[in-house]
Amino acid sequence: MLELKNVTAGYDRTQVLGGVSLTSAENGIAAVLGHNGAGKTTLLRAVVGIIRPTGGTITFDGEDITQAPPNQRVRRGMAYVPQGQQSFEQLSTLENLQVVADGRPRPRRRQLVDQARERFPALNEVIDKKAGLLSGGQRQQLAIARALITEPRMLILDEPTEGIQPSVVAEIERTVTALAAEDGLSVLLAAQHVGFALNNASKYFVLASGRVTSSGEGGSGAQDEVREAMAI
Ligand SMILES: Nc1ncnc2c1ncn2[C@@H]1O[C@H](COP(=O)(O)OP(=O)(O)OP(=O)(O)O)[C@@H](O)[C@H]1O
Numbered sequence: 001m002l003e004l005k006n007v008t009a010g011y012d013r014t015q016v017l018g019g020v021s022l023t024s025a026e027n028g029i030a031a032v033l034g035h036n037g038a039g040k041t042t043l044l045r046a047v048v049g050i051i052r053p054t055g056g057t058i059t060f061d062g063e064d065i066t067q068a069p070p071n072q073r074v075r076r077g078m079a080y081v082p083q084g085q086q087s088f089e090q091l092s093t094l095e096n097l098q099v100v101a102d103g104r105p106r107p108r109r110r111q112l113v114d115q116a117r118e119r120f121p122a123l124n125e126v127i128d129k130k131a132g133l134l135s136g137g138q139r140q141q142l143a144i145a146r147a148l149i150t151e152p153r154m155l156i157l158d159e160p161t162e163g164i165q166p167s168v169v170a171e172i173e174r175t176v177t178a179l180a181a182e183d184g185l186s187v188l189l190a191a192q193h194v195g196f197a198l199n200n201a202s203k204y205f206v207l208a209s210g211r212v213t214s215s216g217e218g219g220s221g222a223q224d225e226v227r228e229a230m231a232i
Pocket of ligand 1: 011014016
């Protein structure tokens, strides 16, 4: 579905990605693993079009989208949840969901909001609370729920469980796994911590200094190789 070939990208004169090639997992999770500063966020930004590659190609469903603007990528079915759980802080949880639903065809809006709430039942407990008053875990769930309302085919998550309390982490992990397994979403997940991302991934890519240094099939069997590649 998503394929990167030899992608180089960075900021002004700083090259961060030094020629990255990878392919996503069809109906599964592709995990991009790497330490702080390895280039994971930069890679996801290039995928969603926030920064343009300086070289290489990105194709999505066989179409070259290397230079396509972000809105075109969204229309093609990408949904990006950046690190930091952004939402409208002054709006309630429900209003945050409805704002996204307003961009969908009218007859589907209600159903899309309901489905997102079913995926993240914890949101129902804070449905009228302002998003700015939610916990980090609740905000992360809201951010993913908002992304789901756009009915994506590919969900792109940047460190979705970073800095979140462990009980909520497990819930987010369960839901992300279910979205891939049951809803057939392709998930591209950037993570620093190997455990969940690797165990539930169909494939993994270790990124170090903007290059893929190790890749293979996911699952617990790959732990040793990944830990060695990441020197942990
Ligand atoms: N807006 C920017 N302008 C210039 N350099 C940047 C910018 N954003 C990131 N960088 C640099 O790019 C490199 C890779 O950062 P990136 O955020 O992609 O890594 P990461 O693997 O996602 O790490 P983290 O987990 O800390 O976000 C770092 O050296 C960082 O300083």
